[in-house]
Structure formats: structure tokens, C-alpha cells
Amino acid sequence: MDLDRHDFELDKLVEKIKANDNRLVALQIPEGLKMQALEMMDSIEDESGARVILAADPCYGACDLVHDKMQMMGVELVAHMGHSQMNIDSGMPTHFIPVTYDGDPELNPVLSLLESHRAIAQSRLEAVSEQSDMDEETAKERFLDAVGRVAPLTGIKLGLVGSIQHLHLLEEFKGRLEKAGFEVEIPVGGDRLTFPGQVLGCNYSGDDPSIGHYLFLGSGDFHPIGLVLHTGKPLAMLDPYSGDATEMSLERIERILRQRFGLINSVDEANSFGILIGEKPGQMRRNLAIRMKRLLEKHGRKGYLLALDHISPDLIDFYPVDAYVNTACPRIAIDDSVRYAKPLITPYELEVALGEKKWETGYQFDEIP
Numbered sequence: 001m002d003l004d005r006h007d008f009e010l011d012k013l014v015e016k017i018k019a020n021d022n023r024l025v026a027l028q029i030p031e032g033l034k035m036q037a038l039e040m041m042d043s044i045e046d047e048s049g050a051r052v053i054l055a056a057d058p059c060y061g062a063c064d065l066v067h068d069k070m071q072m073m074g075v076e077l078v079a080h081m082g083h084s085q086m087n088i089d090s091g092m093p094t095h096f097i098p099v100t101y102d103g104d105p106e107l108n109p110v111l112s113l114l115e116s117h118r119a120i121a122q123s124r125l126e127a128v129s130e131q132s133d134m135d136e137e138t139a140k141e142r143f144l145d146a147v148g149r150v151a152p153l154t155g156i157k158l159g160l161v162g163s164i165q166h167l168h169l170l171e172e173f174k175g176r177l178e179k180a181g182f183e184v185e186i187p188v189g190g191d192r193l194t195f196p197g198q199v200l201g202c203n204y205s206g207d208d209p210s211i212g213h214y215l216f217l218g219s220g221d222f223h224p225i226g227l228v229l230h231t232g233k234p235l236a237m238l239d240p241y242s243g244d245a246t247e248m249s250l251e252r253i254e255r256i257l258r259q260r261f262g263l264i265n266s267v268d269e270a271n272s273f274g275i276l277i278g279e280k281p282g283q284m285r286r287n288l289a290i291r292m293k294r295l296l297e298k299h300g301r302k303g304y305l306l307a308l309d310h311i312s313p314d315l316i317d318f319y320p321v322d323a324y325v326n327t328a329c330p331r332i333a334i335d336d337s338v339r340y341a342k343p344l345i346t347p348y349e350l351e352v353a354l355g356e357k358k359w360e361t362g363y364q365f366d367e368i369p
């Protein structure tokens with residue numbers, strides 16, 4: 001990672017610390033930046049005169065605020081890097097730093113992908129939609145189809161999204177894409193998202209039926225996998241770090257859908273479930289967990305509510321239950337289920353397994369609103 005090209009905005013943070021006369025400040029930073037943490041702590045301490053505590057536990061999102069623990073230590077301000085504010089009340093002053101990157105990739109490498117994706121969207125727009133009297137086999141096939149399962153489109157606009165480090169590029173890219181002949185929308189999502197065009201691994205709420213395909217500005221496939229699982233729409237990726245243009249393969253999404261299909265079938269005979277509740281403030285879905293417990297009871301099964309901060313195989317594999325339902329970060333069940341000894345499914349998947357939701361409505365991504 002080229003750190004000189006990232007803006008950590010330490011000067012603004014120092015200004016804020018001085019203006020507030022904060023004496024004790026906590027720094028919470030994502031895993032990829034932890035190597036630089038000590039250097040940043042030195043610089044903040046030298047320039048502000050405050051003491052800095054690093055909240056050194058793993059941190060993967062703004063869902064994971066450490067405020068209660070830091071408050072107990074007497075911390076007056078938390079500086080949270082790499083993410084933006086969510087719709088959760090942290091209970092203490094927080095300074096969010098997006099850590100923007102100044103890379104500005106060429107558009108040309110991605111244009112042919114976007115043209116082919118627009119053609120796919122156009123063909124879906126024209127396709128005959130909805131088949132109401134589906135037999136069980138067709139319904140299951142629809143579940144496994146990465147694109148055929150999605151509600152009918154009303155348009156073929158290009159949805160332009162990105163991860164937080166690159167959101168400042170979106171307006172400029174919108175103009176460039178429009179010049180290249182695309183009708184572009186920067187989708188605005190719900191309260192969990194702070195900026196237009198922002199996506200999280202658990203929230204793609206800006207999606208709407210007038211968007212037929214997507215361009216993601218960012219690196220890695222974490223957000224793209226979630227977006228395509230959620231929307232079923234073709235997605236091209238342009239990486240501001242490398243300039244590379246790629247696409248999220250539908251085969252890959254269908255492999256994930258097949259795996260989810262297998263897990264749903266595997267809990268058919270399960271009698272007892274551990275229902276995982278995430279303790280991190282932005283992952284805590286207690287009501288959903290209790291609803292899952294009631295649902296299991298209705299179907300004559302047993303559910304045990306288990307609350308954890310970090311969820312990992314060594315903390316749950318040993319409980320004598322047949323399977324787990326995860327209500328914490330949705331990506332634990334989707335991305336990590338192979339690491340667990342027992343089936344680990346999402347609440348929606350449990351509903352399908354119990355016959356409360358139908359296969360033919362197609363796969364529903366477990367979104368936290």
C-alpha cells in the first residue's frame with residue numbers, strides 16, 4: 001500500500017483535539033493500516049500534547065465502535081479511521097477519517113466490460129418476467145441463477161459505486177462515463193450509509209430497478225461479491241490502486257449460491273441451533289435473533305441465543321447443537337462458513353429451510369438496514 005498517497009487527515013484530528021482540549025484520545029484503525037499505527041500515535045501525541053491509546057482489537061467496519069470500553073478508560077474522543085459514520089449512537093464524541101486515496105485510474109480499460117454489461121441489462125429489460133406457477137425444480141433453479149432471480153428491471157442505467165477511499169472520484173467519473181455514452185446514477189442508500197455511491201459489505205440499499213449494471217471503484221472482491229449477490233446485476237470493477245479493470249464473474253456468484261443451497265438443505269433435519277448475536281454496536285440484531293428463536297420453536301426445534309463480540313470457529317464449534325444461525329455481520333456466514341465445523345446460515349436461509357420463504361423468490365442477501 002502506497003501510504004504517501006493516502007490522506008490520513010492527522011492535521012484536522014490534531015486541531016480537533018487541541019480545540020476540545022482532549023487529554024486522552026483513542027485511535028481505532030483497520031487491520032491494513034495497523035503497521036503504521038505507532039508512527040501515527042507518535043505524531044498525534046507530539047503535535048497535540050494528548051495521550052493516545054490504540055484500540056488494538058481487530059476492526060472491520062464502523063459497526064465495530066469501541067466506545068463503551070474506551071469510555072471506561074477515560075478516553076474523551078475516538079478517532080476512527082477508514083470508515084464513515086453509521087446510524088448507530090456511539091455515546092461519545094467520534095472523529096471519522098475516511099482515508100482517501102489520490103489514485104485516478106484510466107476509464108478506457110473498463111469501457112468494453114461496461115458495454116457488454118449494458119447489453120445484458122438491455123436483454124433482461126426486454127425479457128418476459130415473472131412466472132407465477134413454478135414447479136419446485138424450476139423454483140430451485142431460479143434460486144441458483146445469479147441473474148435470472150432478480151425482480152424485473154425498469155431501466156439499464158449504470159450504477160456508479162465505490163468504497164470509501166475512492167468516493168471523491170465518483171462525480172468526476174460520472175461526467176467521464178456520460179461523455180462515453182452511459183446514463184449514470186450514483187445511488188443514494190439508507191441511513192447506514194453516509195455518502196452517495198457508498199456500499200458496505202452488508203448494505204447495498206441504493207440499488208433500484210432502474211439500474212441495470214454497476215461499476216465499482218475500489219480494490220478487492222468483498223464489496224463486489226455482496227453487491228452481485230444482493231442485486232444479481234453485472235458488475236465491473238476498476239481498481240484505483242492498480243488501474244486494472246475486471247468483472248465479478250457470475251460463475252463465482254453461482255458457486256456461492258450453490259454452497260448456500262447446500263447449507264440450507266443440510267439443516268433440514270437439524271433439531272438444535274445456536275443463534276449468534278453480535279455484540280458490536282452496528283451488528284447487534286437482538287430482535288432478529290429472538291424472532292429466529294420463536295420461529296425455531298414454532299417448527300418444534302430448539303434455539304440457543306449466544307452473544308459474542310468476535311465470532312470464530314474456536315469459540316462456537318464445541319457447543320452440542322446441530323447448526324448455527326448468524327445474526328451478526330452477514331459476511332461471517334457468507335464468506336467464512338467453510339471454516340466452521342457445523343452449518344452456519346443466515347436468518348433468511350433458516351426461513352427457507354423451515355419453509356417460511358419460498359425458493360422461487362430467489363436468493364435474498366442478508367442486509368443490515
Ligand code: SF4
Binds near residue numbers: 061062283
Ligand atoms: S457488519 Fe460486517 S459487512 Fe457490515 S460494516 Fe460491519 S464488518 Fe462490514
